[in-house]
Amino acid sequence: MIESIIQGNEKKIIFLILDGVGDIPDQKFSWTTPLEVAKKPNMDNLSEKYGILGRMIPVEIGITPGSGPGHLSLFGYDPLHYEIGRGVMEALGLEMELKEGDVAARANFCTVKDGVVIDRRAGRLRTEETERICEEISRNVKEVNGVEILVKPGKSHRFVLVLRGKGLSDRLTDGDPHKDGMAYVYPEPREEGARFTAQVVKDFILKVQEILSKERVANGILLRGFSMKPKLPLFKERYKMEAMAIATYPMYRGISRILGMHVLGNPETYDQMILLLKENYVKYEFFFIHIKETDLAGEDGNFEAKKRVIEEVDKFLPEIWDLNPDVLVITGDHSTPCSIKGHSWHPVPLLIVTRSGETDRLQFHEKNCAKGSIGTIYSRHLMNLALALSSKLDKFGA
């Protein structure tokens, strides 16, 4: 529907995404949240003067999203309709470039004995070992049946496999019993058109097994989450905006690229991120800035650290606001409550700073967001609000 009423203009929208920022008041933390107790004078000042508040459900009530669905929603892509496969997500996370037709899979080293997977993680193989073995595989198995083989080590026992060639399919079952003590299984084709790929994968595994035959622990591999780069409507075509993404972590840079955003530079610090934003501000209409550290602190259950990240972000906020964006959105892709130490299904606090004159005159935290004028919405509708507030949407119907 959006496509039929979108109208391009030069107004600028900035999404400042604090990964996993949402939290829940737990007794352990005196019923407060990091966002509530953080000293964030700039954010609160913007919120009270120009902000409207609300809460967002990333995917569905009670559903905990991964990073893929969490971000697709933020950008207005229904995550129940569009999916980024697990193999692709892992490949993006290792900054592997994926071409049209490539098939990616998550891979583990494992320990197999008499055809039974006795340890799916090969004793949580050390990263250096994984790097050494991946290097050996790369050197010895460059192609299988005319299909190019790309292997890249990740952390611990994990690596990613990418197949590149003609006529490949991702319609394969997992080559993973998903439990220790079960028989080793090879990926099987889910449909006729995947038969060739299944054969390539099996031949690849056999070659790798030969190489691994001298290993004591990592003598097998498990492949799962076969997937190809999804076909999504490009951000630019959908919203008539040129978009720029600023992120330090490969996975978020990868998701941005899939949507056709321009991923510039290789920032490592917040200062570098802000500099990138300033340098390129005139060239784009939409800016996605991704802050990973709130999520990391939440995963660690570290309330103080999460609070500190928010305070750090608050310090550079004036530099963003001084650029004069028409709409500034501050929110998260999901909640990562310190008490849960992981992603959760809880609604995410949302602040939209606008030039429209409307404001709830409230500071920005979960409790106020539950009272905000936006109400509780689905994340996939956030783009509508941002577009509306920047006059990029025509009236619907006469």
Place this chain on the structure above:
Amino acid sequence: MIESIIQGNEKKIIFLILDGVGDIPDQKFSWTTPLEVAKKPNMDNLSEKYGILGRMIPVEIGITPGSGPGHLSLFGYDPLHYEIGRGVMEALGLEMELKEGDVAARANFCTVKDGVVIDRRAGRLRTEETERICEEISRNVKEVNGVEILVKPGKSHRFVLVLRGKGLSDRLTDGDPHKDGMAYVYPEPREEGARFTAQVVKDFILKVQEILSKERVANGILLRGFSMKPKLPLFKERYKMEAMAIATYPMYRGISRILGMHVLGNPETYDQMILLLKENYVKYEFFFIHIKETDLAGEDGNFEAKKRVIEEVDKFLPEIWDLNPDVLVITGDHSTPCSIKGHSWHPVPLLIVTRSGETDRLQFHEKNCAKGSIGTIYSRHLMNLALALSSKLDKFGA
């Protein structure tokens, strides 16, 4: 979607459903609700210590649900997608067993004169008369065209007809003019495959008319709501939980059976219900406890009685909590406001008692529920929350 991320575990979920518990503050009752003024120290204590609050829309904004849609929603079945037909609901309400392929219809005795239905309720025939005539029909019409006939009297002029045999269809129009003073109509087939059933029904009606020819008032019958037991995904398969239902009223026992829940015992009192729960607690992961009396009081417009039922429930609540469930949900299938004296579309107050540490620190009643952290959700999403809070859902997407 749930099916793809559900993971079984031993955690236990109890749904304590107070039928029609929701109410609205009416001037007549000093702007209070039964839930608000009821003395329910146990419920309020649980709510303040471990509870999160919200409100639920049973089917859709402004839509008043029957018991079928109300309960399907509670169990996570979208009532706009899954339907239990009226004939089936009536049969369940009379504790008639329905087999695969059976067709059930609601039936009325009526008064017909010169082919015109002059009284659709046969002067609201007395129940004993209905029982007498049904008995006579049962004795004289055991089968029609090879199809077995089952008839069971209900209250007043109502009874239920069940057809049992091969090749039956429920695609029949109502054999009911729906208004007095209109011509008598026979059920017609809605599609080719229902022709045989329509003939069976017509032949049945003709035989019954012969029997009724000597009756002064109840000289005809009206049949409507032809339906078969719906094909629903079983609760156990959908949620990987063995479920037990405890209910006194046949209709709720019947709905539970349709979902594949185990309906144990024949409790008549709350004490007996709690005993059943305790005796079987180790065997199941999900428990549905149905309290009918809140709805009955609401239908009577009896504020005091509704309040008293809530107070009675509060007395046995500790016995439920002492079983140590991981998630305890207290809510209703719909509202039955005393001022309306019937089911209504109003949101239903929802209390979820959890072990997660989160709480809104509020007592349980409609006004607080409107402020609760859950917000206003659709009843069909309640199961998601219960599953999430008992760690039965994996992350969605990578």
